[in-house]
Amino acid sequence: MPTLSVSRRHFGLAALSLFAGSTLMHPGAAHSSENLSNVTLRVATYRGFDTTLLPAAGLDNFPYKVEFSEFNSGNLIAQAINANAIDIGTWSEIPLVFAAAASALISVVATIDGPTSNQAVVVPVGSPAHSIRDLRGKKVGYIRSTTAQYFLIRMLQQADLTLSDITPVALGLSEGLTALKSGSLDAWATYGYVIPMIEADGTARVLQSAENILSGHYFIGASPARLSDPAFVAAAADYINRLGKAYATAMQDKPRWAHILAPVIRIPEKIILSDLEAENRPYRIRPWTGADITSAHAVAKIFAEQKLLPEHIDLKNLFSNALTPFL
Template structure:
């Protein structure tokens, strides 16, 4: 038994290590007081002795935006690790290699299935845009409605918001997952397959949708009114038990909210920084950012019943098609323990 547990732990650590694509550190006390009151206790904590390990997804978005906004002068050290996917961030959290990360609503429902329930709690959410999440078809396709997809080949990205909204779209017109010939593929392969006629429709997001449209694809249905736009921030259970890291998490999320405003006020400057790492031209990056912010202003918000209900629906949908074996009560991986202190920090 002990040997099996060791092998399983070793495999998790190997996956996490392979998933890391970059590591960097930011530390600059500036003029900020290194000592702050800890959440809930009022006791003073020396943040200069704290290291907050943050998991980035895809590229160094958070490190870049805090630096650009002049908000990287944290009184604690921040260690950044970049992973190619929110699922890998949460695997790292399960192995206690990071303290804080952000993801879409999808990775947490799978991470919670692990033996230690993933060693995470969702402590806050970034409410953002739901644009560029679409079901697209070729320009001259005879498919005019979602109902026309019955028996057709539909590409999708497995265990993502794309699969979630595709299931919801099918359900709305009375179709089941088994009524279509669903083809699991990557974003890049999906764009190629759609253009080449290997699939009849493609459910995807982000720059793959832009690429599909540039190839002539048209929107069959947008998921902008299906998705919540909630992007959870997960903190490790271990970090939440540490008063210093807990205080650093609250401070860091408050800085992210200030950076959200800086990006809106400096859209062109942000596009110069963010477009290339996301696979956009600078022009497309600026256009996408402005449209997304016009639809929904990016904002760090507290955990509440509406946030939890959205996550529960996603979990239920994935359970209904067998992606999640057990029915979940997602409240178990949420916590509002930071709400009071975070609310104060966000209002400053």
């Protein structure tokens, strides 16, 4: 019998963004001759995602064991894979470049194309700020080594400002929300369902969206130490394909998915549905390409210009073709 267990280790609040995928090969198609009953996949997830979606889609009948741990940002997932605590997880370009700079032991095995419409700098409803330029000298929170840090830097550049023109405060997701609500932040760079949630309850408003700043490229990473094991590769490919099929199924019926997700992440169903319907592009899982590496290098260059990363980080060696034939 397949085993699905959820670790009780929770790494902060749920990541409040949604990954979805296109229909890929039928689950089990990769390495169908492999005996996977002795394989265990340690999968990083976000609350309301894999552990909710896969059972809802009837795709949790794994021929291998799966152990889930919850995280709230991709940088923590990359760190966990590097520490050999997790086998598979997802992150954006930003955790990838920081992981590369730290010589982390991670491998990118697939790309997720997704929307960028759920990421923004927000300010309290009563804030006098009407543009990023108005944040000069203000205290601005962000989530370190994530898209939030990146798009904050880019927005400041567009306004002819730098990080030195504001007081940047690195906070986790839950800490940032608490700080904004308590009035100790003048603005907050954040992402996901938290944005429409705080808009709906009158806490904050969007100052500027990152929709036209971010590439919309996300990555599925794996532990390189396990990619030499054919059984692990077979199980990982099967899992990713199941996830892609489940997300595609969910996106075909967004009201149903919003109804399933609402009680899990404790956000009103109408807010989830509104956010799903506002996405500027669909999610799609695919093999990575050279263009993905080029895009990530462009991100690394921005951080290098800010003296936050060294120059000339080589990302190419972090990309693995181990799962490409099966995606």
